[in-house]
Amino acid sequence: MLEIRNLHAGIDGKEILKGINLTVNKGEIHAIMGPNGSGKSTLAKVLAGHPQYEVTAGEILYEGRNLLEMSPDERARAGVFMAFQYPIEVPGVSNAQFLRLAYNEKRKHLGEEELDPLEFKDLLKERAKVVEMDASFMTRSVNEGFSGGEKKRNEILQMAVLEPKLAVLDETDSGLDIDALRVVAKGVNQLLTPNNAIIVVTHYQRLLNYIVPDFVHVLANGRIAREGGKELALELESKGYDWIKTADNGKGAVAPAQ
């Protein structure tokens, strides 16, 4: 589904990703971990097409298409979704209005008929159960006045409505208490099918107790320094990131993942 080859990217002329290789197949959950400044969030934003990040080398293939040639909205309509670390407020625009517009864009893209507000309301009510969200959130302005936990739940609600093929969760666990973390993780697990894939970007192992990854990739200095299964995350939890950094300094970047 997704193939990242030798990706170099940065912001304001500063290189952050220095040759990332990653393959994600349908039905898989990948965790991207790493210390602060290692390039985790940069990778998420490059996948989503954030305009401030510049790709200087390498390529990203998504379902055989060159993802880097697609605008952020084209990527979204093609099924790439990013749950934001800091969801943005849009004053005066109701959550329901925003979600319906986004949902109908996707339907148009698929050549399906758009839903009117009443039809959409039913769908939204159904999907809101995934993250245990109250109906009152639908009439409120997008993320305005939402608590940190509510914002993150709202991100997963959007994921539930848009049913992406590839979901990138950028530090979705940051700022969540344990109850909210459970709700969010439960929601994400419900949305995983054999036909989609999830990339979980996180600093801590905590979230991975709930969303169990098939693969763990550890970033250090813009490269994948270590790869393994879910047990790698547990190892990091006990040893900390310094261990990776030291190991990395010892032998340089590991061979690209296949």
Next chain:
Amino acid sequence: MSTAELLAKQEYKYGFVTDIESDVIPRGLTEDTIRLIVEKKNEPEWMLEFRLKAYRHWLTMTEPKHWPNLDYPTIDYQDIIYYSAPKQKATKKSLDEVDPELLRTFEKLGIPLSEQKQLAGVAVDAVFDSVSVATTYKEKLKKVGVIFCSFTEAIRDYPELVKKYLGSVVPTNDNFFAALNSAVFSDGSFCFIPKGVRCPMELSTYFRINNAESGQFERTLIVAEEGSYVSYLEGCTAPKFDRNQLHAAVVELVALDDAQIKYSTVQNWYAGDEEGRGGIYNFVTKRGKCAGRNSKISWTQVETGSAITWKYPSCILAGDNSIGEFYSVALTNHAQQADTGTKMIHLGKNTRSTIISKGIAAGKSNNSYRGLVKVMPKAEGARNYTQCDSMLIGSTCGANTFPYIEVMNDSSSVEHEASTSKISEEQLFYLQQRGISQEDAVSLIINGFCKDVFLQLPMEFAVEAQRLLGLKLEGSVG
């Protein structure tokens, strides 16, 4: 594509010219011009006196060019045509006798006038250059006592009412443009809602400038008697011409005891091209007088057009407990300039006013809010709430807020809030990441920003206003 580039793509779809034979007087303004207008319109002597008095005063006045935050070349008032009317039959038995070319023009503008196609629930007075060419539902309204007709007819058929109220809110010597209008105004709409009547439909006037060399000077007078209610809408467009044209209107509203007037405007005059060539100078005086107790006047305006907008729809809150409201969206793009706002003059006890202003500036435009809240000594317990928000798109435009507050008693309260924001790249990216195109994302953010004002508009107008903002900003939304 950057937001700024998207903005540059806008198209003005009302820019066409109607090819029609017109009765046009020579350009320039003297007392003879005024006599000629009076003669053409077959007006009584008292109107000539009203006009000449205004004209003589106008000669002593100077154009307000220094205090507004506007910049434009000097207007040559002798180079303007003050009267241009499409040639048509003097008396029309039915609307179907109106020149088909005029009917086609208004239909193209979305205002069908002929009997079969009229808009349901909205009566329209259609003004083309200097004259009203048709008014719909006139007879139906008359049955409930509501008078809705062109100003020309009002002077002929209801002289006592016109004499009583004309100039009672905006005196002929009020300001430079109001004096000019009083001297040369050629038509407009007159609405009279008698005591206790709730006007059964929306009343509206659609203003169209067609002639490249003429100005438009029209007058609207709305009188709501005790306990009555009326909702009035106003729309405007003009063809694309390279030279600037002057539109100097005067609107007067009078609300007696317990009466309510709701006045909504969607202004979409031609704004000039990207470099600022051409476009309408929209210099308008609008003022309402809450003359009676518990009366209410509410202005809602969506200003998207004109090269320059200079207007301050205001309320004189004379009656005790009267209420004045001003809800405004002013959008400027390219080289447009706007200096707009309101004046709330509190005279009566416990009078209340609310001002919500949303300014959006894009391109190289300049957008200023200017507002006065004045509470006189006898206006005990008066209250005002003002909120002025500006949004900037790009880095080459400007937004200013000039609030003037004068409170002359100590039992009143005045609140003022202001904010300036930008459409951020993060906001656009967020919406795009959900599959919404950049253009739709801009439109969504702007409409959200203006929501408090759009909520005040009648339903169809709100939809039109949202669509218009989208069009003005990207040219491909909607």
